[in-house]
Amino acid sequence: MTEAKKVIKRPRGKARVVEGKCIACGARCESSCPVQAIEMTDAGEPAVLSDKCIGCVKCVKVCPAQALEMFFTPEELKILDEISKQSGAAELEEELDPEAKALAEKLATYRGVWVFVEQTEGEVAKVSWELIGKGRELADTLGVKLSALVIGEHVEPICLEAFCYGADQAYLVDGVQFRHYRTEAYLKALCRLIATYRPEIILMGATGMGRDLAGAVATVVGTGLTADCTGLAIDDKRNLMQTRPAFGGNIMATIMCDKFRPQMATVRPHVMQMGERVEERHGAIIRVTCPVREEEMLTRVLAIIRDKNEGHVDVAGAEFIVSGGRGMMGKENFALLHQLAEQLGGVVGASRSAVDAGWMPHERQVGQTGKTVRPKIYIACGISGAIQHLVGMQDSDLIIAINRDKDAPIFEVAHYGIVGDLFEVVPAITQRLRSLKQRPQGAERECVNG
C-alpha cells in the first residue's frame, strides 16, 4: 500500500503599500503588475486592489524605495509556519507563476545548437570551424544536435567539411540567388529556417558578414544578440552564458537571453580554439528550399574585387607577431620591429596608442577595438598591458614581453618577461637570430646542445 503524501499549498499573500515610503517614481509598479491590481492615485502613489492581486511579488521587486511589501493573513502565517516546521517532511507544491510556466513551455519548443558557416565564393571563413568546435561543446552539454547552416550556390561540399569538424547535421540552402552574400536573401533564408526548426542557440563569426546578418536576424525574429563574445557556456537552466568585455573592457560581463529564443552570439576570429578535423565523421544534410525572388532583392552583386593592396598584412592570421606600443617613441623606430619580424617570418602589430599616434595603420591594431590574435609567438615591445590590449592577444601560445617597467601588467600574462630597454633588447635578439641563421646547420645544433 502506498502512503499518500501530504501536500501543503504555500500561501502567496497580497501586496500592500508601506505608508510614507513611496517616492512617486513614475508608476513602475503599476506597469509591472500582470493583472492590473495596482491603480495610481492623484498623488502618483499606488493603491493595491487586494481582490485582484495574485501575490506574484513583481511590484515589490521593481519598487526602488521598498514602498511595497507582501502581506499575509494570520491563517496564512500559520500555514507558512507549519511549512517551515515540516520542511523536508511534507512535499511543497511550488505553484509556478502562470506567466513563468507559459514562458518555460515556449522556450522548451526550441532545441539544438546552430553554427552559421560563412563562405565567400566557396571559401569558408576559419572562424566558422572555430565556432563548430565551441558549438560541439555546447551541444554536448545540452544533449542536443549541432547543426551547420550552409547557404550559397554549389556549397554542398561545405556541409561535408562541417561534419569533419564535428557537426551532426547540416541545413543546406543552395541556389543561384544565394551565390553572393546579400543581407535580404540570407535574412529570409535564415528566418525561415528558424521558424521551421526552432534552434535554441545560433553562433556566427563577428566578421563583416556575421555582424550584418546576426543583427538583421535578431531584429526580425525579436530575440537578443550578444556581439564579440569571448566566452560561451551553459547554465543550469539551459541558458547560454555569453561573456564579453564591457564598459571599455574594464569588466567582463556575462549576458543572458533567458526569455527569448534563439539565443544569438557572435564571436571574433581566433577567440575560440578550432576543433580537430576528423575525415571519417559524417552527418545528415537537410536540404531546405527558400523561395527568394531576384526581383524582390534591392541589391545586386556585379563583381567581387579582391583587395590588391600589396601592403595589406593579415595580423589576425599571423603565426609570429612583434607588436609595438607607445614605448616605441616614434614611427621610425618600428623599423626595429620589422627587422625582428622578418627574422621570425612574422608581421608587426601595434597597440592602440601606437595606432592613435599614427605610427602604424589601424589594420595592425591588436586588442578590443582591433584584431584578436592567437599566434605561436607574440612579442610585446613597449606595451604596458592594458586590459583592452590583453583581450586581443592573451590566448597566444607564447608571449614574450619587453618593458623597462618591471611592474607593467603585460608581465602578468607573459610566459617570458625581459625587463629592459627595448632599444637595446630588440636589436640584440634580431642580431642573435641572424647569426644563428647564418651558421651552418651542424654548428647551430652544437650551439643549441651547448
Ligand SMILES: Cc1cc2nc3c(=O)[nH]c(=O)nc-3n(C[C@H](O)[C@H](O)[C@H](O)COP(=O)(O)OP(=O)(O)OC[C@H]3O[C@@H](n4cnc5c(N)ncnc54)[C@H](O)[C@@H]3O)c2cc1C
Ligand atoms: C574602449 C577602449 C578600447 C580600446 N581598445 C584598445 C585596443 O584594441 N588595443 C589596445 O592596444 N588598446 C586599446 N585601448 C587603449 C588601452 O586602454 C591603452 O591605453 C593602450 O593599450 C596603451 O597602449 P601602450 O601599452 O602602447 O601604451 P602605454 O600604456 O603608455 O605603455 C607604454 C609602455 O612602454 C614602456 N616603455 C616605454 N619606453 C620603453 C623602453 N625604452 N623600453 C621598454 N619599455 C618601454 C612603458 O614602461 C609602458 O609600460 C582601448 C581603450 C578603450 C577605452
